[in-house]
Amino acid sequence: MTLGPCRRGLLMLLLALGLTLGDPEEPSQGPQVTCTCKNPHCRGPTCQGSWCTVVLVQEQGSHPQEYWGCGNKHQELCKGRPTEFVNHYCCYSSLCNHNVSLVLAATQTPPEQTPGYGQRRLILGSMLAFLAVMALGALGLWHIRRRQEKQRGFHSDLGESSLILKPSEQGDSMLGDFLDSDCTTGSGSGLPFLVQRTVARQVALVECVGKGRYGEVWRGLWHGESVAVKIFSSRDEQSWFRETEIYNTVLLRHDNILGFIASDMTSRNSSTQLWLITHYHEHGSLYDFLQRQTLEPQLALKLAVSAACGLAHLHVEIFGTQGKPAIAHRDLKSRNVLVKSNLQCCIADLGLAVMHSQGSDYLDIGHNPRVGTKRYMAPEVLDEQIRTDCFESYKWTDIWAFGLVLWEIARRTVVNGIVEDYRPPFYDVVPNDPSFEDMKKVVCVDQQTPTIPIRLAADPVLSALAQMMRECWYPSPSARLTALRIKKTLQKLSHSPEKPKGIC
Structure with missing residues (x-):
């Protein structure tokens, strides 16, 4: 396997330090063993890997901390030797790390009394200094390469x-x-x-x-x-x-x-x-931005298309070693969309997200009892008719919420000198903090959607946004637009002569 200079530098440093927590999610070759798992990223008391690990980390001025886990790649990490700050242990049978304590081993014999300690410490210090210089050199070479690529106008096809x-x-x-x-x-x-x-x-x-x-x-x-x-x-x-x-x-x-x-x-x-x-994005959330800022149609389009690019990336499954499962957000709203310094949006807060992979057909919904924001809930969520075992159902609820975000953007867009103050969706029919029943009555019983300002029809961009909102709010979830279709439609709009810069 060929490693870039930056990755080689970091890998050499990790080898020198002997860090062997491993990653139980990485694919591996050979038989798997069950290991005791005790670290902040464990999903349970055990994990599956090619070997088991125990890592001892001692920061200056603090007591040593032990982490139990499993490893799947970079087996050379298990061939390192202890240093002054880090000890590690690897073994290759099920639960072989369960009763291992490096804290006890580290405190039994003071390192200063270990034969050859001073010589090993001097050699190790020299090695770390050498490797650190190599890593910094690799970073420097990488910076030069990146600048050269930028000058040649390299960019992603995506x-x-x-x-x-x-x-x-x-x-x-x-x-x-x-x-x-x-x-x-x-x-x-x-x-x-x-x-x-x-x-x-x-x-x-x-x-x-x-x-x-x-x-x-x-x-x-x-x-x-x-x-x-x-x-x-x-x-x-x-x-x-x-x-x-x-x-x-x-x-x-x-x-x-x-x-x-x-x-x-x-x-x-x-x-x-x-x-x-x-x-950190100093403009804050889209909700905050719209409170302060009125928009021209092209800026409104830029915000909308960049948010759609983020949602489409979440929803799509990418196959391969550098791929990703499909992800549904489940709490999409203007407060969870941030505005960057280049006035593009980025999507935040994945605390309720669900994941799905076609290969295993496994739906990972997590263990969070929290529900989404009631004001942005789709009708099938409010009337409790959503198919919770179907991943597509969660994507359709994201599309409903995305239509509401588009409505918030459109209201703050100036057309012929007219613009409305910022208001949240359904501001005129539910209280400030609506209950589940409040929203259910408006959305499911009365079948209301937010009123789209008539003035939007006077601008071709906003007229297209208005039509898109309607297609996000179909009562039948499967009839709604997909995130990819929204993205492509908005990108097509952005190809006009007044296309705003920076649209993906």
Whole structure:
């Protein structure tokens, strides 16, 4: 297997450090064994892998922590030797790691009393310094290559821009270095697990930028760069776990999906906090943006088509080693769509998402008891007629909600000097915090949909958006548009001479 320079550098560092948590989701060759699994990403008390692992991590000033798991690839990780900071253990029979404790082994004999300790420490220090220089050199070569590619106008056939995720568009980005697609986990979605923990401990919270029933969102700083830190409340632990699970196992790198950086349980103020660290977008959510900003038709189209690109990427299954299952969002709304600095949208909050793969025909709905936002629920959800065993049913509910988001955008678009104040969907027929029964009466019994302003017919772009809304709101779920059809229709609209820049 040929590795890019960045991945070689990171892999060599991991080999030197002996990190062997492994990834139970990665495909492997040979027989599988059952291993004890005790780490924040375990789905249960055991996992399946090619071998079992125990990893001991000791950060300066803290007690050693042990993590039990399983491994499937990079078997050379099991051939490393202990260092001053990390010990690891590998074995190859079922539950062979169950009663292994590296903490006990590490404390039985002080390292300073071990024969040859000083010499090994000097050699190891030299090796780490050498490997670190090589990794930095690889990053430098990679930067030069990327700049050359940009100068030649390289871009993705899928319409996505650079696969590097940067929270800031000015200057070089350490996050860009870390999150290059060659330097992430096998999923291509986030940093290696233990690197995520390191990043989380280096983030300084600066200001609270949002609150909700889920918890809080803060702007944080990591090495001078702004990041968003979503701190989940204890009652919403399952949402944190679900987002972490999806981001760490699925290829979600896309311009119109919120960029994931790290996830961690961290101790602050004598309590455990659940953190999800993502890119920071200063415009905030589409809901916030529409409160402050009126739109020209072309900007409205740009917001709509970029959101549709993100939804289409979620809904599609991509086959292959760098593929992804199909994903339905289940809580799509303007508060869960963010506006980037280039005025494109990206979709956030996957705490309720469901996944489906055609090959196994397995529907993964997670274990989150939380339901979606009642104001955006499709009629089949409100009258409890949705087929919960059918993945397509969940995609159809996303389309209903997407039509409501389009309606919010269209209302704030100026036509012939006329524009309405921002209002949420169904603002005129239900209370501010509608109950399930309120929404059921309006949507299912009265069969109402939001009123589409007549003035939209005067503009060809907004007239097309109005027709699209109607086709998202068909009572029969299977009759609604697909995300791919919405995306292609909006892209076709954007090919007019007034096409806004930056549309995927």
